[in-house]
Amino acid sequence: MNALEIHDLHKSFEGFALKNVSFSLPQGTVMGFVGENGAGKSTTIKCVLNLLKKKHGEILLFGKDHIEHELEIKSDIGVVFDDLHVPEVLNATQLDKFMAKVFPNWDSAYYFERLTQFKVPSKKKVKELSRGMKMKLSIALALSHHPKLLILDEPTSGLDPIIRDEILDLFLEFMQDNTHSILFSSHITSDLEKIADYITFIHNGGILFSQSKDVLLHEYGIFKGTIEEASALPEHAIVGQRNGAFGVEILVRKYEVSEAFILEKPSIEDVMLFYVKGGILT
Numbered sequence: 427m428n429a430l431e432i433h434d435l436h437k438s439f440e441g442f443a444l445k446n447v448s449f450s451l452p453q454g455t456v457m458g459f460v461g462e463n464g465a466g467k468s469t470t471i472k473c474v475l476n477l478l479k480k481k482h483g484e485i486l487l488f489g490k491d492h493i494e495h496e497l498e499i500k501s502d503i504g505v506v507f508d509d510l511h512v513p514e515v516l517n518a519t520q521l522d523k524f525m526a527k528v529f530p531n532w533d534s535a536y537y538f539e540r541l542t543q544f545k546v547p548s549k550k551k552v553k554e555l556s557r558g559m560k561m562k563l564s565i566a567l568a569l570s571h572h573p574k575l576l577i578l579d580e581p582t583s584g585l586d587p588i589i590r591d592e593i594l595d596l597f598l599e600f601m602q603d604n605t606h607s608i609l610f611s612s613h614i615t616s617d618l619e620k621i622a623d624y625i626t627f628i629h630n631g632g633i634l635f636s637q638s639k640d641v642l643l644h645e646y647g648i649f650k651g652t653i654e655e656a657s658a659l660p661e662h663a664i665v666g667q668r669n670g671a672f673g674v675e676i677l678v679r680k681y682e683v684s685e686a687f688i689l690e691k692p693s694i695e696d697v698m699l700f701y702v703k704g705g706i707l708t
């Protein structure tokens with residue numbers, strides 16, 4: 427069963443369009459949703475949550491249409507945006523009362539346990555919290571109606587590496603239950619490398635690929651050498667190229683290249699950069 431399925435999603439603004447966006451998030455897994463600024467990640471997520479009206483396409487959450495079954499579905503989803511969208515004059519204790527009215531399955535005891543675990547003060551107004559604390563509060567709020575799917579839109583952006591690491595651990599803890607799933611949008615690819623099972627890469631409103639992270643990272647290799655040495659590489663294996671100080675760096679599909687070539691292991695960031703800036707896409 428897929429926690430999320432998107433088929434042929436279209437949405438357009440002046441000067442930007444999501445085109446044929448399709449991918450699936452299998453239940454029990456983490457999908458890293460990656461792409462440069464303005465690629466269409468938030469627009470896709472807002473369409474999934476029906477915060478933006480899609481133009482065309484099908485979106486299924488837990489196998490059900492996201493609009494027809496919106497209320498029922500939303501009680502199984504927790505959402506974290508890059509900012510906390512709650513009244514800034516309230517504190518975490520007041521937010522508990524508010525959330526209890528919104529979600530029938532709101533679990534106050536669990537919420538206060540998370541606040542203690544995350545070291546979020548319950549009496550300080552939201553506007554007095556640091557950015558890291560706000561994100562942790564946002565995660566406590568997203569978790570405390572016991573969702574099955576977390577939808578995270580840049581939850582770690584603007585945070586220092588230590589807080590980011592703590593937050594990633596919270597998500598890994600959530601994934602201990604194998605019925606749970608996460609859609610995790612980020613351009614911090616090292617975070618995705620740590621947590622994601624699958625990577626979906628969006629560029630200019632279109633999906634370039636959506637596949638297992640391990641397969642992705644095994645599929646490619648980086649050749650570094652002179653232009654003469656690189657000329658022996660088969661053209662069909664080349665994904666992208668960039669000029670280095672002493673020659674060229676070329677991302678290739680590893681299994682289409684002779685083992686005689688020494689290839690380095692790429693990161694997700696390398697794959698992204700070669701695709702976008704390596705001369706293959708315009």
Ligand SMILES: Nc1ncnc2c1ncn2[C@@H]1O[C@H](COP(=O)(O)OP(=O)(O)OP(=O)(O)O)[C@@H](O)[C@H]1O
Pocket residue numbers: 439440441442461462463464465466467468469470613
């Ligand atoms: N409500 C809107 N009205 C008009 N244009 C919009 C609206 N929302 C988003 N856009 C445009 O759609 C494009 C995609 O934006 P989106 O926020 O989905 O990108 P993103 O991949 O989430 O980027 P980032 O990583 O910077 O958050 C951008 O060009 C943006 O200006």
